[in-house]
Amino acid sequence: MTYLSKIGYSSAKETTNTFSTFNCLKNEPNCEIFAVATIQDAKNAIALAQQAVKTFSSLPEKVRFDFLNEIANELNNQRATLIEMYCKESSLSVARANTELDRTIFQLRNYGEYILKDDWNRPISSQPENVSFQIRTQLHAIGPVVVFGSSNFPFAYSTAGGDTASALAAGCPVIVKAHPMHAGTSYLVSECILKVAQEKGMPEGVFSHLFDDKYEIGTELVMNEGVKAVGFTGSIKGGRALMDLAAKREAPIPVFTEMGSVNPVVFFEEELIDNSTDWASRFTASISTDAGQFCTKPGILFIPNTDAGKNFFEVLQSNLQRTEAKCHLHPRLFENFKSQVSQSFDWIETNKPYHSQPTIRLVQQDQFISNKHYQEEFFGPQAIAVFYDSKKDLELLISQLKGQLTFTIIGKQAEIDSSQSIMQMAIERAGRIILNGVPTGVTVCDAMVHGGIYPAASDSRFTAVGTSSIYRFLRPVAVQTSF
Amino acid sequence: MTYLSKIGYSSAKETTNTFSTFNCLKNEPNCEIFAVATIQDAKNAIALAQQAVKTFSSLPEKVRFDFLNEIANELNNQRATLIEMYCKESSLSVARANTELDRTIFQLRNYGEYILKDDWNRPISSQPENVSFQIRTQLHAIGPVVVFGSSNFPFAYSTAGGDTASALAAGCPVIVKAHPMHAGTSYLVSECILKVAQEKGMPEGVFSHLFDDKYEIGTELVMNEGVKAVGFTGSIKGGRALMDLAAKREAPIPVFTEMGSVNPVVFFEEELIDNSTDWASRFTASISTDAGQFCTKPGILFIPNTDAGKNFFEVLQSNLQRTEAKCHLHPRLFENFKSQVSQSFDWIETNKPYHSQPTIRLVQQDQFISNKHYQEEFFGPQAIAVFYDSKKDLELLISQLKGQLTFTIIGKQAEIDSSQSIMQMAIERAGRIILNGVPTGVTVCDAMVHGGIYPAASDSRFTAVGTSSIYRFLRPVAVQTSF
Numbered sequence: 003m004t005y006l007s008k009i010g011y012s013s014a015k016e017t018t019n020t021f022s023t024f025n026c027l028k029n030e031p032n033c034e035i036f037a038v039a040t041i042q043d044a045k046n047a048i049a050l051a052q053q054a055v056k057t058f059s060s061l062p063e064k065v066r067f068d069f070l071n072e073i074a075n076e077l078n079n080q081r082a083t084l085i086e087m088y089c090k091e092s093s094l095s096v097a098r099a100n101t102e103l104d105r106t107i108f109q110l111r112n113y114g115e116y117i118l119k120d121d122w123n124r125p126i127s128s129q130p131e132n133v134s135f136q137i138r139t140q141l142h143a144i145g146p147v148v149v150f151g152s153s154n155f156p157f158a159y160s161t162a163g164g165d166t167a168s169a170l171a172a173g174c175p176v177i178v179k180a181h182p183m184h185a186g187t188s189y190l191v192s193e194c195i196l197k198v199a200q201e202k203g204m205p206e207g208v209f210s211h212l213f214d215d216k217y218e219i220g221t222e223l224v225m226n227e228g229v230k231a232v233g234f235t236g237s238i239k240g241g242r243a244l245m246d247l248a249a250k251r252e253a254p255i256p257v258f259t260e261m262g263s264v265n266p267v268v269f270f271e272e273e274l275i276d277n278s279t280d281w282a283s284r285f286t287a288s289i290s291t292d293a294g295q296f297c298t299k300p301g302i303l304f305i306p307n308t309d310a311g312k313n314f315f316e317v318l319q320s321n322l323q324r325t326e327a328k329c330h331l332h333p334r335l336f337e338n339f340k341s342q343v344s345q346s347f348d349w350i351e352t353n354k355p356y357h358s359q360p361t362i363r364l365v366q367q368d369q370f371i372s373n374k375h376y377q378e379e380f381f382g383p384q385a386i387a388v389f390y391d392s393k394k395d396l397e398l399l400i401s402q403l404k405g406q407l408t409f410t411i412i413g414k415q416a417e418i419d420s421s422q423s424i425m426q427m428a429i430e431r432a433g434r435i436i437l438n439g440v441p442t443g444v445t446v447c448d449a450m451v452h453g454g455i456y457p458a459a460s461d462s463r464f465t466a467v468g469t470s471s472i473y474r475f476l477r478p479v480a481v482q483t484s485f
Numbered sequence: 486m487t488y489l490s491k492i493g494y495s496s497a498k499e500t501t502n503t504f505s506t507f508n509c510l511k512n513e514p515n516c517e518i519f520a521v522a523t524i525q526d527a528k529n530a531i532a533l534a535q536q537a538v539k540t541f542s543s544l545p546e547k548v549r550f551d552f553l554n555e556i557a558n559e560l561n562n563q564r565a566t567l568i569e570m571y572c573k574e575s576s577l578s579v580a581r582a583n584t585e586l587d588r589t590i591f592q593l594r595n596y597g598e599y600i601l602k603d604d605w606n607r608p609i610s611s612q613p614e615n616v617s618f619q620i621r622t623q624l625h626a627i628g629p630v631v632v633f634g635s636s637n638f639p640f641a642y643s644t645a646g647g648d649t650a651s652a653l654a655a656g657c658p659v660i661v662k663a664h665p666m667h668a669g670t671s672y673l674v675s676e677c678i679l680k681v682a683q684e685k686g687m688p689e690g691v692f693s694h695l696f697d698d699k700y701e702i703g704t705e706l707v708m709n710e711g712v713k714a715v716g717f718t719g720s721i722k723g724g725r726a727l728m729d730l731a732a733k734r735e736a737p738i739p740v741f742t743e744m745g746s747v748n749p750v751v752f753f754e755e756e757l758i759d760n761s762t763d764w765a766s767r768f769t770a771s772i773s774t775d776a777g778q779f780c781t782k783p784g785i786l787f788i789p790n791t792d793a794g795k796n797f798f799e800v801l802q803s804n805l806q807r808t809e810a811k812c813h814l815h816p817r818l819f820e821n822f823k824s825q826v827s828q829s830f831d832w833i834e835t836n837k838p839y840h841s842q843p844t845i846r847l848v849q850q851d852q853f854i855s856n857k858h859y860q861e862e863f864f865g866p867q868a869i870a871v872f873y874d875s876k877k878d879l880e881l882l883i884s885q886l887k888g889q890l891t892f893t894i895i896g897k898q899a900e901i902d903s904s905q906s907i908m909q910m911a912i913e914r915a916g917r918i919i920l921n922g923v924p925t926g927v928t929v930c931d932a933m934v935h936g937g938i939y940p941a942a943s944d945s946r947f948t949a950v951g952t953s954s955i956y957r958f959l960r961p962v963a964v965q966t967s968f
Binding site: 137436479480 | 613
């Protein structure tokens, strides 16, 4: 069977330009065939979305809440089928698949519930003095949104993931460009969304789903003047390319890219003296789980150059060495990781294809400062450790870092309280500061900020996770009425 | 005397590259000489601002409120001097100068008061289930902001205007690139700000003020990685150039440009039958006041092709023809306007230099649709009228329009209520809908939206006027604390 793109409620015509996904654990391609969409398919999906936004954005919030909730129900109903496809396309475990699907379902319900609040669209009324009018302002849907599925979260940051859920909650139709590494999972999820949309009588074009394993469709979607915003989770190179495209449009649009981050972690001495083993164990998991393929994986650890620090490093290193080699999502991501690691370190061979050995590498301060390569994200189960001798050292090391999604500080309360300059540097660089925890695990809640300073994200003023992510896709309109 | 740029609290070195301003009413250059800043001056101002943001953004809100309030007081103290310079540099009236200064003073106080509210920085706390941490999020200053003074509001949208007041309220240091057409006014205002900043012990670099009558300094300010946001009010060409520059930076930044708009007005039949004379009188003032040099000047009027509509048009046309010719701000703006008008219409000569005659020109539907020139902003006291025969006509005409700052509808309540498609088209195109009023006069209040769809503004999600404009310069940071 060949899987076809969905333009609203219709399937696109079959084309001879096809691709398939790959099972790294079995080291073989999956059997499903996906037909690449045409530019005309993309144009048609956008035209439908432009029509759909007029009614979809004006629906009572209760209707959009029902829609999101029913998508969540349908995903849950299709759990077994979804998870089978997810696992063979991502080589991630069934347990991870279930956790991620639960999160996706929660996210849809959570964003749906949020718009039931009276003030979700930020109404403001003003009755200025000395004038004979009043002004009432509220937020309106920005228009059709394009969502690019991410490689590492086939459920939670892809087809029915955070970008889609927040855009639909805001009243914006969504066009998904399926990630080619998990096109089958994306297709099954899109079927759930479209089934519910049709049953609930949503306007055609509220959701479309396009396949392409190259860049042509993505380029059309970002450049087409009918599209009003873009959500993307992936590499800096990919995200920046979309930002640059959007900036060249006749009317530029916001592009929310959530990209690379090395998620620095600062360890303080006293805390390591007391709880070294515990932190070594927690950071072993945080670095190595699911082959470290998380945007919030801790990538750089700043450790005091003391007995406690050295001991912590040795325990962590030993833990990681004893951790089983991990399978990557896709041969291309594995090759990228291997090639990046090999530029600076010895590559540790494993006996399974596409697997890599969790590890942490020690880098000297001066090397870290002079070689920018060490400050880049490694999208796999590896971290870098740098020892520091003084707070001045530490500040110099941190000052090398670009924008981050997260910045973690591990220390006694007194150590944190007496490090205001470090805290200030963290705030200047990241969207989320973690005190005494690991950065992996981005909880969906109102206060979450999953975003940060470029190149971690395109726009530090918005989050990609949590109910505030809805505000990416809304714009205020004031109505001034005379009396 | 040669006026010098201010780098923090110091004057820049004198250079031989100078310019002066021009008095259109007297048809002669003003006597003041302004020395163009160097690239190194710009770099120094940015470096100071980068240092200043650390302390300035962390000051108690009460301190920033006092600072803004005291700037307002100082502007009021210097009123006579400021207004003399303003009038000779802009050729606007003393009455207008006073009104605009009052507005500027109000704006500073209003934004200062806003940040005294407990929740101005949008604190959010979450205590998610099944985890052992809480997350507290609030907004933080984005960093140094560059403000480009506007040609048409030497006080309210320039040196101590809306962009500066909102950035300072947010905790961001400001670097002003003075508008070369009113560099003297800008200098005097900058002296007020710097005097107060020094007296109040603000960190050096919280404000700097640079002269340049070309593009070199502006380019450095927008491209320098130390700058984190830009505010600009002016032409589409100028605003887009800044957007394009910022998009090419290593780390792109938000550029808030408030640019051109034709501010369409739809008139409905029944209201014109009853109140034609009143509306003709109000729109005469709205089109012609201060030579129509307002970003919200009504530029395109859609009028019913009926006896009432024709009568309204004739009264309005006759009113405008009888209105005194108006003086433009600057010879260059006058020449631009004259050249643009002359491309499509007969130019009406007046007997005073740099003056133009208020007027409204009738354009046929098919001409309006086929010639995009008619849909562009005329930055002077001229409007275009197009008659429509049916609602279908009207929708076709509106569908030609790009993004707008404002969209005005004049009609009986019943006419407005029965025109939901027109209202929808207005919301899709503009940031502010005016029902039965004129678009000129942008009241500073919480609910104001002075922004809109490109090319009226660079980012429809933000306003340039009102307390919400503060949010342009803030970003959320979450702090996740374990317990």
